[in-house]
Amino acid sequence: MLVRRYDLQLDRDPSGRFLPWVVGVMVFLGALALAGAMALNQSVLAWNRSVEGTLTVQVGDNLAPDAADRVTKAVAVLRSVAGIREARALSRTEVERLLEPWLGKGNIAADLPLPDLIDVRLAPGVRLDIKALTARLGEAVPGARIDDNRQWLARLITLARAMQGLAAGIVGLVVIATVTMVIFATRAGLAVHHEVIEVVHLIGARDAYIARQFQAHTLNLALGGGIPGFLAAMGVLITLGNLIEALQAPLLPRLALDPVGLAALIAVPVAAALLATWTARFTVLRRLRQMV
Amino acid sequence: MRYSIGPEVLRDLNLHLPPGSFHFLTGPSGAGKTSLLKLLYLAHRPSRGLITMFDHDISTTKRQQLPALRRRIGVVFQEFRLLDHLSALDNVALPLRIAGAREDQIREHVAELLSWVGLADHINARPATLSGGEKQRVAIARAVIGRPSLLLADEPTGNVDPEMGMRLMHLFLELNKIGTTVVIATHDQTLIDSIDKPVLRLHDGEISLARAGTA
Numbered sequence: 224m225l226v227r228r229y230d231l232q233l234d235r236d237p238s239g240r241f242l243p244w245v246v247g248v249m250v251f252l253g254a255l256a257l258a259g260a261m262a263l264n265q266s267v268l269a270w271n272r273s274v275e276g277t278l279t280v281q282v283g284d285n286l287a288p289d290a291a292d293r294v295t296k297a298v299a300v301l302r303s304v305a306g307i308r309e310a311r312a313l314s315r316t317e318v319e320r321l322l323e324p325w326l327g328k329g330n331i332a333a334d335l336p337l338p339d340l341i342d343v344r345l346a347p348g349v350r351l352d353i354k355a356l357t358a359r360l361g362e363a364v365p366g367a368r369i370d371d372n373r374q375w376l377a378r379l380i381t382l383a384r385a386m387q388g389l390a391a392g393i394v395g396l397v398v399i400a401t402v403t404m405v406i407f408a409t410r411a412g413l414a415v416h417h418e419v420i421e422v423v424h425l426i427g428a429r430d431a432y433i434a435r436q437f438q439a440h441t442l443n444l445a446l447g448g449g450i451p452g453f454l455a456a457m458g459v460l461i462t463l464g465n466l467i468e469a470l471q472a473p474l475l476p477r478l479a480l481d482p483v484g485l486a487a488l489i490a491v492p493v494a495a496a497l498l499a500t501w502t503a504r505f506t507v508l509r510r511l512r513q514m515v
Numbered sequence: 516m517r518y519s520i521g522p523e524v525l526r527d528l529n530l531h532l533p534p535g536s537f538h539f540l541t542g543p544s545g546a547g548k549t550s551l552l553k554l555l556y557l558a559h560r561p562s563r564g565l566i567t568m569f570d571h572d573i574s575t576t577k578r579q580q581l582p583a584l585r586r587r588i589g590v591v592f593q594e595f596r597l598l599d600h601l602s603a604l605d606n607v608a609l610p611l612r613i614a615g616a617r618e619d620q621i622r623e624h625v626a627e628l629l630s631w632v633g634l635a636d637h638i639n640a641r642p643a644t645l646s647g648g649e650k651q652r653v654a655i656a657r658a659v660i661g662r663p664s665l666l667l668a669d670e671p672t673g674n675v676d677p678e679m680g681m682r683l684m685h686l687f688l689e690l691n692k693i694g695t696t697v698v699i700a701t702h703d704q705t706l707i708d709s710i711d712k713p714v715l716r717l718h719d720g721e722i723s724l725a726r727a728g729t730a
Contacts, residue, residue, distance in 0.1 A: 230609060232600040422596045425558055426657075427586035428613045429579075515560055515581070 230423055231416045231433070233440040238411030242441070243448030245404045246495055250452030253397040254491045258460050260390035261484050263383045270379065274372040278343040278351070280360065282367045284336035285315060294339050297364045301341065304356065306349035313340040398498065405499045408444075409437055409506040424514055434507040441503035442496055449492035457488070525550055525720045528564075532698065534664070537691045539707050540700040541725070542717035548700040549593065551717065552667050555698065556590045557581055569664065586614050589663030589695075591671045595654040597642040603629060603653045604638045610661045628656045632686070633679070647674035655683055665696045672706060684710060 233239065282297045283290065294312045301310035313321075318337050331337075345351065353371050360367045413420065420433055460480070480488070525547045532538065540548055553559045554566060557573065566573040569584055576584070589610075597606050607625045629638055632652040642650050651674045658666060666687065672680035684706065691697045701707065707714055716725035 230598065230601070230612075232598075235600070418596070419598055421558075422592075422598065423609070423613065425556060425585060425590060426610050426613055427582045427588075429582045432613060512578070515558060515578075 230428075231412075231419050231436050233412055233416070233436060234443075236412055236415055238415055239408045239440065239444050242404060242408050242444040242499075245448065246401060246445045246499060247448035247452035247455075249397045249401045250449045250492045250495050251456045253394050253495070254453055254456035254488050255459065256390040256393040256397070257487060257491060258456070258480075258484070260387045261487065263387050263390075267380050267383050270376055274376050276345040276347060276349070277372055278345070278353075279370040279372065280310075280341040280343055280367060281338045281370060282341065282364050283339060285318075285339050286334070286336045290339055293364045293367075294341065297341055297360060297367055300360055300363045301343055304351070304359075306346050306351055307343055308346045309342075309344040311342050313342055401495060401498060402502050405441060405445075405502040406506050409441065409503045410510070412437060412440075413507065413510050420511075421514070424511070430508050430511040433511060434504045437503045437507045438500045442500045445496040445499035446492070449495045453488070453492040456491075460488075525554070525717075528720075528722050530715070530722055532665075532696055534696055535691065535694050537688070537697045537712045538699070539710075539712060539714045540698055540717065541702065541707065541714055544702075546717040547720050548717055549669060551722075552590075552669055552698070552700055555665070556588050556667050557585055586610065586661060587664040589658035589661060589666045591651075591654050591658045591666075591668035593669035593673075595642075595650045597650060597653055597657070599642050602639045602641060603634055603645070603656075606642065606653055607656045607660050609657060614661065625656075625660060628660055629653075632656050632683070648676070648679060651675055652679070652683070655686065659686065659690055662690075662693075663695060666690060666698070668697075668699045670701055670703075671699060672701065672703060677705070680706060681709070 280297060280301065282293045287293070298310050298312055301307055315337065318340055319331050321340075322331060322337070353369055357367075357369050360369065423433060464480075528551070540551065542548055550559075554561060554573075555568075557568075560566075560574055564574075569587060571580070571584060598609070601609070604622070604625050607629060608621045611621045611624070626635075626638060629635060632655065634649060634652055634656070637645060637649060640649075642653065645653065651671065655668070655671055658668065668687070671687075672683055675683065680703070687697050687699065688710070711728050713724060713728040714726040716723050
């Protein structure tokens with residue numbers, strides 16, 4: 224405990240009664256925003272890893288009369304490019320498997336035109352000039368297209384980063400709201416206990432002695448709200464995590480908590496309690512400085 | 516001194532309280548007795564002029580140094596200003612706790628003093644359950660518990676019967692004998708007449724020595 228007993232009867236004081244609710248809601252929102260941001264970050268890293276150093280080349284459909292020839296030519300061109308480690312044509316079976324999630328297994332008619340695809344792997348760290356490569360490939364095999372997986376991924380990552388920015392914004396608002404509420408509650412407490420504070424002050428109490436009582440009281444209130452808020456957020460995260468697991472959708476962010484993530488989430492109510500305590504201290508000291 | 520932008524309540528006071536002296540402070544209501552006491556117990560700083568206390572010039576003393584000076588001053592406030600949620604014991608113990616005294620010593624001293632002022636049976640009573648006179652004695656006990664160098668009392672015997680009034684005056688005289696400087700603001704002429712001590716008289720914001728007494 225910060226103080227062995229209260230000279231100010233802050234715990235009987237209605238001015239701080241709403242504070243646990245506010246801190247609870249703030250910790251809940253803050254923990255969810257932080258968990259979301261962390262999950263998105265994991266996803267972005269995973270997406271980046273999965274497409275790092277890969278390209279897909281499309282060379283027309285497989286029912287065209289010169290299909291096999293075009294594929295062979297394209298593969299030859301690609302293999303001659305410095306920086307490309309491997310270029311491999313996908314078999315019809317592989318292409319069908321890629322379409323299964325949309326068309327269903329065994330539903331693909333034999334006369335359905337499918338694109339011929341070449342899976343290209345780059346040497347580590349290589350960035351190709353996609354425009355030049357497309358032009359060179361087009362000369363040999365007219366109509367060949369290069370899918371730089373980065374292009375669509377870049378948009379996905381931009382979206383993910385924007386959502387992370389939003390999460391950071393929410394955390395910022397949560398901090399501002401918490402600080403504001405604590406300042407109001409503390410000022411109300413100072414006003415309610417003005418008489419007692421003045422007596423204690425005149426008896427020779429230092430500012431820090433009075434501030435400590437507000438700090439201890441605010442810490443109690445903040446933990447009283449922060450811990451339930453944190454537990455509620457954990458409940459929501461675990462439930463959401465289970466739902467996402469059940470979907471087995473590889474692109475969705477995973478909410479699984481590694482030790483670092485868990486530590487970061489536990490830090491939310493701790494940080495909220497410290498923030499509230501220091502805000503109370505600062506508010507009290509500022510007000511007391513106005514007394515002689 | 517003045518309050519905010521109001522007229523000067525006290526002006527051109529020239530007053531020296533020798534260490535270990537005992538003074539009554541009297542004068543009509545509104546003459547500035549309470550204002551003078553507030554200056555002396557450091558609730559206000561003078562708007563102009565010089566107050567030197569325990570060798571500190573109060574106008575220039577740093578704010579952080581004032582608590583240490585205040586701990587050497589015991590005050591009996593006119594309206595007692597006890598903390599309603601604390602027992603008589605805790606109210607009286609407050610100055611010791613604020614000064615960081617040890618808890619085992621606090622209880623013993625406080626209980627002893629409370630029984631001396633006739634409140635042995637009310638140690639755990641809250642101020643709300645005490646009579647005016649009992650509250651006043653708690654307030655006096657709180658003012659003297661720290662053996663202050665300076666004791667300031669604003670109408671300290673206003674709510675007690677004459678017998679208890681004299682008993683409390685003797686407490687102040689005892690403290691004075693062991694070196695405490697005492698200033699007692701009072702209207703009670705009988706009280707003043709019964710004790711041969713100097714009387715300061717405030718009138719229209721000016722002070723005069725109404726009776727020399729044997730300081």
